[in-house]
Amino acid sequence: MNRPKHKYVSLCSLLLFVAIFSCKHSEGEYHSITDKIEAESKNFHGTSISSEQYLEGIQTIQVTEGKHSFLIPERKSKIKSFACKECHTKSLSELKGADTIKKAHWDIRLAHANLHTMNCITCHNGDDMDHLSSLTGTRIDFNRSYKLCSQCHNEQFEDWKGGAHGKKVAGWAPPRASMTCVNCHNPHKPGFEKKWPARFNTQKVKERE
């Protein structure tokens, strides 16, 4: 009668021993890196490191979309011939009539979707060239052109807001700053061109001969 009980107790204590001391790496108390991240970030109160100094000299504007808030580069001052009104004094239909004037923007060929889907007026409003225009005709500021892109590219927009899409500016430390769509993609021709890689390792070739 006494013996099985004894066995039971020792088995239990063995189990307890295993439960306490197994599943732990020698150097830490977590089973996996995800556990570690979760546990150690529970009481996160920020760090003293800032990336503010690396943003010096870059004009930025604050974007707040949903629960995300971050900086993007200011755009209007980078557009060579902004404000557009300086040339577009009259509405586009009036300007178009006169064939005698040299054509402007002759170098822009739209290579973005196809003509069934997009043309100039999908984004521009001939009567108000200083602003962009949404699909429903509301005004969009040139600084916030991402609102225009996000009408179709909503998945990219979600990734961009979260931080999975788009190049980061300055540093990893707060404040967060990111490129906006038009910093990398030419809106009239958004695809990336092929190019030669920046480097070729001739030593590697020799070593592998």
Place this chain on the structure above:
Amino acid sequence: MSDSTKKWFSLNLTKKRKENTKVCGCGKTSGGCIPNNQNQISNAEFDAAVDAAIGDERKKDGFDQVFDVKMDRRTAFRKLTASLVIGAGAVSTSCSLTTGDHAKEKAQIDWEEQFKGNYKLMTDQEKKATVDRLVRSYQLRKGQNISMSSKNAEKDVLFGYAFNISKCQGYMDCVNACVEENNQDRNSQMQYIRIHEMKDGKGFKFDEADDNYYHEVPAEGHFYMGTQCFHCDNPPCVEVCPVQATWREEDGLVVVDYDWCVGCRYCMAACPYDGRRFNWSTPEVPENEINKNQHYLGNRMRKKGVMEKCTFCVQRSRAGQNPACVEACPTGARIFGNLLDPNSTIRWVLNHKKVFRLKEDLGTEPKFWYFMD
């Protein structure tokens, strides 16, 4: 001993008496009146001594280096005396009253550097002292000023990295930026990062992938992915190091003390990701291309016979900046940040994208995740 907290004996060559600064009869303010180079071992002599000691080993490798040596009594004696010459040279330079201040300072620095401990065990003052010595030594040798940091890991920071396979186009701008930032040897064209060109539909097949392509990219029917040191949380390279010259810092960076490394390359063999590189020759970087913003554990100049690897640009990341590869990537495929910050972009990626790591089953826990759009 200079002070009681020091862990080794100091020479105290440069802390000399005030009267030494008086102008001497020959008009010199430093050293003695005898021509300077008499007792000092010259560079050529030093090189010759080194050559006599290890000349053959430079050309041979592995088995040959140890066993293929004809060692008669004369060569054995020659080797012994050569080593003595090196030691005696240092001592004669440092003890002589006739050598210049700079030579003495150099000898003093070399002495202290020779006997300093493992960086991992140093106090903050000791870290600062060695960094100051290295900066001064560089100034004395090259006449150039560098800045070197010994900044420790910050609390509540754990660095992590994410790589978007759908975005990488194989341009290799990251590799170039990395080489320039981290002062990697230009002679052997060392690079920490490898970009692999993989065939669509074949998955990750490293044996069939090409990591040294040269044609217009992205090539039709291929995708690209990069590998580098993954800064494992359970790093096998650290386990195997016989002298503990490599370890994981509090912020997750796996680093190397280049002055403690003995060059056994166990870590290189233990790394399942080909993350480590070895200096088979003295690394050479043109003086005007040297990145002078350095960290002791990062991009300071290495020596022949030591290991090195990606440190997530510790000199940049500990200062809040993104690593050079992240900054150089034109596609935004590289994401870097603090894993402990719930609002960081890296955390958003881990929580919202389908992420995976290489050879996850090994239990190395790399802090480098891949994902797709």
